[in-house]
Amino acid sequence: TVTISNPQGREIGTVIQKLKSAATGLEENGKFVSVVISTQGIPSDTFTESNSAVMEEYIQSLRALSALPVKIVFRLCTDDKKGRNFYKKIDMDIDCDVLGSYWDEALEVYLQNSWLTYGIGFHRVREAGMGSNIMNCLNKRPLSTSELYDWCRSMFVRDNGLVTIRHPAKDWSGFITDLKNCLKEEKSRESTSFNQERHSSHASRHTESDVTHKSTSFHQGVKKQPVLSAELLRRKMPQRPTSFHTSQRYPKLVSPDSSPKPVKKQYSSFRDSLKSSAVIKEELHASLFQLFDETTQE
Structure with a gap:
């Protein structure tokens, strides 16, 4: 993952030169590079001035970068409306993901897919550029029936692979029943894992306390x-x-x-x-x- 702070066209050009040599191998193996750009506003020149020429040069460099096997993520570290609107326009022109704060993204996901609890884990995955195409659509539009099916299957993974869930388009009530069973199994697994860790922690503390308190007055009569x-x-x-x-x-x-x-x-x-x-x-x-x-x- 290549992370760029306060991006400029020349910096993106440097990244492009580094990725060109590896582009062929990445495409053959079905892989990509996550380019995470953290920014506080619109691009500027060396004199910290922003104008249409600087913005156009920046957009052209982004287009050249998007032609490579990469996934571009913008992390907006600002509430400035001008900057947010600028990157929203880029999102419509270039295949990328523009992320605001966790609370902003959670609200957008709720407005489009209120059935999903957008946890901080989902947000961290998207910030790292590891989100799937379906995950990146959660805040843009409601998921289709097929996307909902694929998403729910990807959320429940067992040792032998993905779980078996009935397709909602064919059997909606069966789909809901399968989801409830998956949630029960997941909670049971989490509870078992938590109890094992707590028991192990208590056992280690007990051993340490025996060694520590042997020399104290509490263990001396x-x-x-x-x-x-x-x-x-x-x-x-x-x-x-x-x-x-x-x-x-x-x-x-x-x-x-x-x-x-x-x-x-x-x-x-x-x-x-x-x-x-x-x-x-x-x-x-x-x-x-x-x-x-x-x-x-x-």
Whole structure:
């Protein structure tokens, strides 16, 4: 993939010279090169001036580039209407794909094909120039029945190839039923994969925690911590301050009553409060490790 920032005609000419030697081999093997052009506006000359001559030279270089086995993608990094209109005209004249922001493209896809959720993954594929012809038409027009069939088949791939789905033109209700079954299978596969990764992650964390905590006081005969519970949290967590006495040098905890009364436990400074919170955090972590140990042993 060749990515060009702030494209000019001479830069595209350099790309053309590099691709000419490989064009024959690419065409014979049915391959192409993605040329992604990131731009903030209309082309300009060396003096940053834009005029009709500069634009025409730029368009001519794009036409020469499109004659090669390439897929041209414009990534518009601007909201300037003049620049967007310029590249929309190029899109009508040259075989290319002009992309705005993710939200702009998602809205355009929704207006043409509201049945599809245009995820960020689709957008990234299009930005890289790897989108299929059907994908590049999603924001331009509603898909035909045959395109809808091909698109849905390409979205569900199994180890043995594409899934079998009934054609919507021949059996619409069967097509919908097959799609629902494919979605259920896909969700089941994702759930299984997620649970396996989570189990593997927990196992590795458990092994690391055993090695790390062998030298701590928690594993050196300290009194066994109770199982973590809501009552333990209420007993150990300090009461949150609801207001402060600004007249004091250090803020004091007060109750939320209309007549402020100091709570039983007060801190002389924020530093003491932070120290206490750190101690409680260590105790809670220890309780969590113990709870995990007991669960795995059972």
